[in-house]
Amino acid sequence: GQNIDQPTEMTATEGAIVQINCTYQTSGFNGLFWYQQHAGEAPTFLSYNVLDGLEEKGRFSSFLSRSKGYSYLLLKELQMKDSASYLCAVRDSNYQLIWGAGTKLIIKP
Amino acid sequence: IAGITQAPTSQILAAGRRMTLRCTQDMRHNAMYWYRQDLGLGLRLIHYSNTAGTTGKGEVPDGYSVSRANTDDFPLTLASAVPSQTSVYFCASSDGSSSTEAFFGQGTRLTVV
Numbered sequence: 001g002q003n004i005d006q007p008t009e010m011t012a013t014e015g016a017i018v019q020i021n022c023t024y025q026t027s028g029f030n031g032l033f034w035y036q037q038h039a040g041e042a043p044t045f046l047s048y049n050v051l052d053g054l055e056e057k058g059r060f061s062s063f064l065s066r067s068k069g070y071s072y073l074l075l076k077e078l079q080m081k082d083s084a085s086y087l088c089a090v091r092d093s094n095y096q097l098i099w100g101a102g103t104k105l106i107i108k109p
Numbered sequence: 110i111a112g113i114t115q116a117p118t119s120q121i122l123a124a125g126r127r128m129t130l131r132c133t134q135d136m137r138h139n140a141m142y143w144y145r146q147d148l149g150l151g152l153r154l155i156h157y158s159n160t161a162g163t164t165g166k167g168e169v170p171d172g173y174s175v176s177r178a179n180t181d182d183f184p185l186t187l188a189s190a191v192p193s194q195t196s197v198y199f200c201a202s203s204d205g206s207s208s209t210e211a212f213f214g215q216g217t218r219l220t221v222v
Contacts, residue, residue: 004151033210042199042213043152087151096167097142097211099151 002026004100006088011106012078020073020086020103028093034062034073035087037102043087046073075105083107112136115200115214122190122221130185130217132200138212139205141183142167143175145196146216152199158183159205190221 012018031050035043049064085102113134144152154167158177201211
């Protein structure tokens, strides 16, 4: 079966750095996405990786290792507004998105 | 403002009733999707459409039907609602290429009692 694993919840301090991990087992791979979802709102796109390595976008970076079935989202200089759930999703061989359950990130002052 | 719109934003529905959730996008995206999101679970695909006139079943299609008469609209119908269909429903669209992200509507919170 297809499976995406992420930690359920993480806590970090304002101004610090946090890394959210995602491991996946899917039938085929056509890219990995990270989305941010604030409580009661729709998911919004953060990053896309299809090749191994690091993609940097401002305070957010995403890393992919296809051989390990592993990705992480790195958030730097954390702000209170970063409190949200972070969803990892993999596009499989049928080009459908398979979603993890999300990681709820709590930022403390 | 271009985007994807869902209606209603929330609904309380009696079990056994029929209900259609509406979804409209103005980005001319080929692909559209319906997901449900339940606490502790990832987004689960109900139905999808890769282009107007075609639809496909996702992971959890039972009890739901869709149609795609044109590019912009992708309604989701619950023929006879049951309490297990209580969930938050998200409609999404993408241009269909593998590298581009999906855009989500604001969601419909449905409670079946």
